[in-house]
Amino acid sequence: MSEPSLRDRIEQYYATVPLLFAEAEEFGPLRLFVRKTAGTPYYGGPYHARPASAGSETAAAADIARVRARQRELGVPEAFEWLAEVTPSLRARIEAAGLPVTERPLMSLDPHHPLPPQSLPEGVTIRALDADDPALPAVLAIPVLAFAAEGTAVGSAGRAELAAAADKLTGDGTVAATRPSLCAGHKTLVAAFAPDGTPLAAGHYHPANGTTEIGGIGTLPTARRQGLGAAVMAALAIHAREHGVHTVFLAYAEEAVARIYARLGFRPVGTTLLIANQPARGQ
Helix, strand or coil: CCCCCHHHHHHHHHHHHHHHCEEEEEECCEEEEEECCCCCCCCCCCCEEEECCCCCCCCCHHHHHHHHHHHHHHCCCCEEEEECCCCCCHHHHHHHCCCCEEEEEEEEECCCCCCCCCCCCCCCEEEECCCCCCCHHHHHHHHHHHHHCCCCCCCCCCHHHHHHHHHHHHHCCHHHHHHHHHHHCCCEEEEEECCCCCEEEEEEECCECCEEEEEEEEECHHHCCCCHHHHHHHHHHHHHHHCCCCEEEEECCCHHHHHHHHHCCEEEEEEEEEECCCCCCCC
16 A cells, blocks of 8 residues: 555544534535534634545535534534645635635645754754743743744733733633643643743644644744744654654745745645634644
8 A cells, every 4th residue: 555645634624623623514515623621722723624534525514504504503613624735626615615715835845854943042942842831821821822823023911911811811710721632642732941931932733643733833923033033843743753753844924934944944835714703723
């Protein structure tokens, strides 16, 4: 039996990794992921739908309508996500249903590409977190602030805003809900820390069957332009490789970010399509 192609491995990853955190409901050729436990963060976005299998028949308007009705019943956004190259005909059907579609290009790291640790500002360290790490609330808050002020320019949100966001995530149950995934090994969080222990940049990955997508890379806006995002990205890829992951890929939204990933050895591999206004993948 021949080895699956890179695109096949990514497709299989998208089809299976949400099942670590969600149940699947079938709607003809579409599959809707529904969280197992209220409030539990999981990979792939909240309650999103995708083709049930590679090469499955194109979803009809009625199938899409049934998924959307179920999402409305659950009180969640109408979210869909799939690989453009694997199910190209789905885009026209989704757009015909009145949902705007946007593209997120994918890049993959050659498994044989050497990836040495990146240089860091003096005193800054990088580590993976466990479930009991006292820095967990602040690390989970980094993407909240980073994605609220997108781009690579230095911003105004700093330590005070980070502390407030961390308190909010503790209060709403996000921190507690993240711990079981860390304990089970379904999620890995890596962060860069200032000498006083304040997290400055963070990212995560969710491994499944030797494949992972790295995501959630964000830098505290006041700490940008120091190479921290690239350093966290490299640390995540190295950590994943050291823990049995052979295929590492990512999605990006901005060309400036893609250039950083390209310098680390990532190369274009395909495109994921998703509803333009659906929530970003959570921590």
